[in-house]
Amino acid sequence: MNTVKQLIAILFVSVAATSAFAALKFDSDVPKSIQTQMVEDLAFMNQVTGSAQTPFHKEIFTSLDGKAYQTFFESRIFSVGVDACGGGAAVACVQPFFDPNKMWLTENFINFSHPQVARVMVVYHEARHSETKNGNWMHANCPRPFLDVNGKDMVSIWTGAKLEGQPACDAKYQGSYGSSTIMLKNISKYCSNCNDKVKMDADIYAMDQLNRISKPAVKQSMLADFAN
Amino acid sequence: MGALLVAGLFFVVRYFDSEASNEQRALKPSQVDFTKSNQVQETSVSPIAGSNFEGDDIIEAPGALNQREQKLWIAVESILRTKNDSDPRVNDLKELSADFHKALFEKYNKLKMEDRNGRGFIVFLVAKNLKSSEDLDFLQKVYQEAPCLSLENCAVSGNDDSHSAGVNQTTTIYPQLVGLYQIEKQLAANPELLNDPTMRAGILATLKQAEAFPVPAIHNFAEKIRQKFKL
Numbered sequence: 001m002n003t004v005k006q007l008i009a010i011l012f013v014s015v016a017a018t019s020a021f022a023a024l025k026f027d028s029d030v031p032k033s034i035q036t037q038m039v040e041d042l043a044f045m046n047q048v049t050g051s052a053q054t055p056f057h058k059e060i061f062t063s064l065d066g067k068a069y070q071t072f073f074e075s076r077i078f079s080v081g082v083d084a085c086g087g088g089a090a091v092a093c094v095q096p097f098f099d100p101n102k103m104w105l106t107e108n109f110i111n112f113s114h115p116q117v118a119r120v121m122v123v124y125h126e127a128r129h130s131e132t133k134n135g136n137w138m139h140a141n142c143p144r145p146f147l148d149v150n151g152k153d154m155v156s157i158w159t160g161a162k163l164e165g166q167p168a169c170d171a172k173y174q175g176s177y178g179s180s181t182i183m184l185k186n187i188s189k190y191c192s193n194c195n196d197k198v199k200m201d202a203d204i205y206a207m208d209q210l211n212r213i214s215k216p217a218v219k220q221s222m223l224a225d226f227a228n
Numbered sequence: 229m230g231a232l233l234v235a236g237l238f239f240v241v242r243y244f245d246s247e248a249s250n251e252q253r254a255l256k257p258s259q260v261d262f263t264k265s266n267q268v269q270e271t272s273v274s275p276i277a278g279s280n281f282e283g284d285d286i287i288e289a290p291g292a293l294n295q296r297e298q299k300l301w302i303a304v305e306s307i308l309r310t311k312n313d314s315d316p317r318v319n320d321l322k323e324l325s326a327d328f329h330k331a332l333f334e335k336y337n338k339l340k341m342e343d344r345n346g347r348g349f350i351v352f353l354v355a356k357n358l359k360s361s362e363d364l365d366f367l368q369k370v371y372q373e374a375p376c377l378s379l380e381n382c383a384v385s386g387n388d389d390s391h392s393a394g395v396n397q398t399t400t401i402y403p404q405l406v407g408l409y410q411i412e413k414q415l416a417a418n419p420e421l422l423n424d425p426t427m428r429a430g431i432l433a434t435l436k437q438a439e440a441f442p443v444p445a446i447h448n449f450a451e452k453i454r455q456k457f458k459l
Contacts, residue, residue, distance in 0.1 A: 088386070112344075112399065114379075115345045121395065195316060
């Protein structure tokens with residue numbers, strides 16, 4: 001009888017854990033700490049409400065609220081695994097040739113001390129790469145030369161190394177860099193239930209991502225969009 | 229009835245086992261090596277140290293704080309531990325006493341260099357409410373730190389690929405970015421802050437210190453603020 005009770009207890013725990021992650025299926029080898037962080041980060045996004053949005057945001061995400069963000073994510077990513085994503089400092093990846101609707105997280109997702117907004121930005125950036133019908137929004141090579149509005153070389157913010165020629169740019173605002181920039185900038189400006197740190201972080205990381213837009217006209221159109 | 233229940237549970241357990249083993253048989257992208265006939269490579273995922281999420285009731289607040297600030301301190305510690313930046317209590321962390329700021333300075337020094345978000349959170353709390361020369365002394369020390377070279381180990385250069393370098397590099401300089409972001413925000417909202425000679429001198433010294441920080445993004449940001457407010 002004790003065995004039956006234990007089995008019932010195991011079954012109950014399994015059902016409870018499964019329902020907590022009902023919308024997203026984690027592989028069994030994804031560490032609980034990564035699952036918990038991912039679920040908490042997505043839960044944060046799912047409760048965001050906004051007072052307004054820019055036209056580009058409306059085009060990509062439909063509205064600035066948790067339901068729209070949840071739909072965006074869950075219609076693109078169905079399962080989550082753990083992988084090295086090519087190694088190095090990668091935090092997450094989508095490998096379209098392998099499974100376009102699966103996101104892989106690395107241990108860096110929790111080992112690196114990114115603000116929550118940065119983690120969210122990374123997973124939404126990767127979710128955009130799942131869109132097979134849009135060629136997975138593959139990144140463009142940054143042009144040579146890759147200059148800012150002042151005619152200076154666009155460089156790595158840290159090392160000062162030039163970004164020209166690197167496959168780390170988007171030519172369109174709808175790409176992964178562009179869409180995550182638009183999402184963050186809108187959260188920074190219009191989120192009505194985000195605290196001050198979240199809004200600051202959204203602004204800081206949005207401005208960094210904006211630097212990855214390679215065409216000056218597209219960048220200008222995004223800045224004009226943000227001014228709405 | 230009991231036999232039926234046991235049989236049902238048997239099949240349920242078999243089902244979960246089967247799902248798990250199917251998943252284990254599937255290869256991950258990193259396990260596929262076309263140059264080596266798709267040999268399965270060894271992978272390991274170790275549990276993360278220090279990822280416990282205890283309740284707030286075991287946090288001890290500094291004794292010098294009053295009752296209201298003791299509760300706020302518990303919020304600070306809780307947010308640092310859970311990494312839940314969206315905690316609504318963040319907006320309650322305002323009009324903090326000098327004792328609270330002192331406790332924040334001490335907490336900052338106890339956090340690991342690699343805890344970029346934690347350290348940035350403390351800088352955020354101090355810099356958004358600048359009110360003393362001690363606050364500015366603290367900020368200057370933030371810009372006197374050796375730059376964090378990588379998120380894995382601040383003392384060692386990392387291996388950033390260009391795809392994710394932006395977000396990773398932003399986080400390595402996050403505490404320094406936050407300080408400047410908040411100084412600019414405060415000066416824009418409250419330019420009369422510069423009418424106080426002590427604050428003016430302290431802010432200028434902080435910006436000068438930030439300009440000496442050997443990372444272009446911080447140097448340029450500090451210079452821009454100094455020029456914008458004619459300092």
